[in-house]
Amino acid sequence: MNIKLKFTAQIKDILGRNSDTIEVENGIKLKDLISKLVTRYGKVFESILFDDNGLYRHSNLIIVNQSQVNYDENVTLSDGVEVTLMSPISGG
Amino acid sequence: MKKLTEEELATYEWQLDVPEHGVEGQERLKNSTVLVSRCGGLGSVVAYELAAAGVGTLILAHAGNVKHSDLNRQLLMTHDWLGKPRVESAERRLKELNPRLNIISIPENITENNAAKLVGMADVIVDAAPLFEERFLMNREAVKQGKPLVDCAMYELEAQITTIVPGETACLSCLYPEHPVAWKRRFPVFGAVSGTIACLGAMEAIKLISEFGEPLKNRLLTMDMRTMDVHTIQIKQRENCVVCGV
Numbered sequence: 001m002n003i004k005l006k007f008t009a010q011i012k013d014i015l016g017r018n019s020d021t022i023e024v025e026n027g028i029k030l031k032d033l034i035s036k037l038v039t040r041y042g043k044v045f046e047s048i049l050f051d052d053n054g055l056y057r058h059s060n061l062i063i064v065n066q067s068q069v070n071y072d073e074n075v076t077l078s079d080g081v082e083v084t085l086m087s088p089i090s091g092g
Numbered sequence: 093m094k095k096l097t098e099e100e101l102a103t104y105e106w107q108l109d110v111p112e113h114g115v116e117g118q119e120r121l122k123n124s125t126v127l128v129s130r131c132g133g134l135g136s137v138v139a140y141e142l143a144a145a146g147v148g149t150l151i152l153a154h155a156g157n158v159k160h161s162d163l164n165r166q167l168l169m170t171h172d173w174l175g176k177p178r179v180e181s182a183e184r185r186l187k188e189l190n191p192r193l194n195i196i197s198i199p200e201n202i203t204e205n206n207a208a209k210l211v212g213m214a215d216v217i218v219d220a221a222p223l224f225e226e227r228f229l230m231n232r233e234a235v236k237q238g239k240p241l242v243d244c245a246m247y248e249l250e251a252q253i254t255t256i257v258p259g260e261t262a263c264l265s266c267l268y269p270e271h272p273v274a275w276k277r278r279f280p281v282f283g284a285v286s287g288t289i290a291c292l293g294a295m296e297a298i299k300l301i302s303e304f305g306e307p308l309k310n311r312l313l314t315m316d317m318r319t320m321d322v323h324t325i326q327i328k329q330r331e332n333c334v335v336c337g338v
Contacts, residue, residue: 008247008250008314008316009247009248009250009274010247010274010275011274018316018318048273048274057270057273058268058269058270058330059267059268059269059270059271059272059273061267061327063325066323066324066325066326067325067326068312068325068326068327068328070330086314087272087274087275088224088245088267088268088272088274088275089245089246089247089250089252089275089279090221090222090223090224090227090245090247090272090275091132091133091134091219091220091221091222091244091245091246091286092130092132092133092134092220092221092222092223092277092279
């Protein structure tokens with residue numbers, strides 16, 4: 001099945017793109033998807049999402065089809081869903 | 093509650109016709125106090141729109157003097173005020189627009205020393221600060237004192253806004269429970285981006301004070317002005333939040 005990916009702010013900057021699509025096994029869990037993304041996008045991407053102890057940085061929001069989900073909920077994803085990774089922004 | 097004068101009735105004639113607002117809502121605006129911190133790209137336009145709308149008192153908190161690099165987005169700062177205090181420039185411009193406006197200028201940014209006092213003086217807080225340290229302080233005090241807070245943010249051509257109502261919604265620390273590691277003080281942005289989301293922030297404050305419409309409670313409105321995609325994301329309170337303690 002396919003999952004649509006969207007990225008904002010610094011995550012978008014690191015990847016040099018604001019969207020992507022990934023083919024994954026049916027019924028994949030969120031944490032497994034994030035692991036695949038770390039493998040695909042590399043160390044800098046990983047350092048934004050995870051601290052030195054491998055713990056998820058929860059200030060990076062995860063949005064599944066317009067609803068926020070927590071990393072630790074580890075929701076099951078279905079075919080065609082859109083997953084957005086948002087790094088926090090401020091202002092000034 | 094102070095009533096509207098004849099001059100105010102004439103000035104606000106067009107918005108008095110907005111359903112559910114009217115004279116009562118306008119009087120609530122007149123009798124309200126809004127804290128805007130800071131008066132940069134976001135805060136300048138928030139303050140300008142609130143001054144235009146007839147908010148009675150604005151507390152403006154912003155340290156430092158006007159620099160060239162402010163002028164692409166900080167619309168209350170002017171070229172002739174370069175090197176002079178930002179809050180003075182802001183006050184001068186706002187008074188040109190609305191001489192009835194009461195302005196409390198604080199030439200400081202939000203810190204641990206002033207956050208509780210400034211939040212305590214306001215009915216509504218509009219968070220337009222560049223540093224998460226300032227944002228988290230305002231959020232903590234707003235939650236502690238039960239004051240609604242409108243949080244506006246921007247980066248490049250992206251912008252977002254949510255309205256925090258203590259006891260009803262997720263707070264900023266629910267959204268961002270850890271200090272963001274990737275945020276940098278200087279970031280790419282156009283003034284039209286900050287101005288756009290600032291107008292939405294002003295509208296949220298007006299709705300909260302006048303008591304009409306549906307503020308962005310537990311909703312994060314996101315905009316990407318590169319593509320003009322606008323979304324409203326459902327957000328939620330975080331269990332064990334250190335600030336709102338859900």
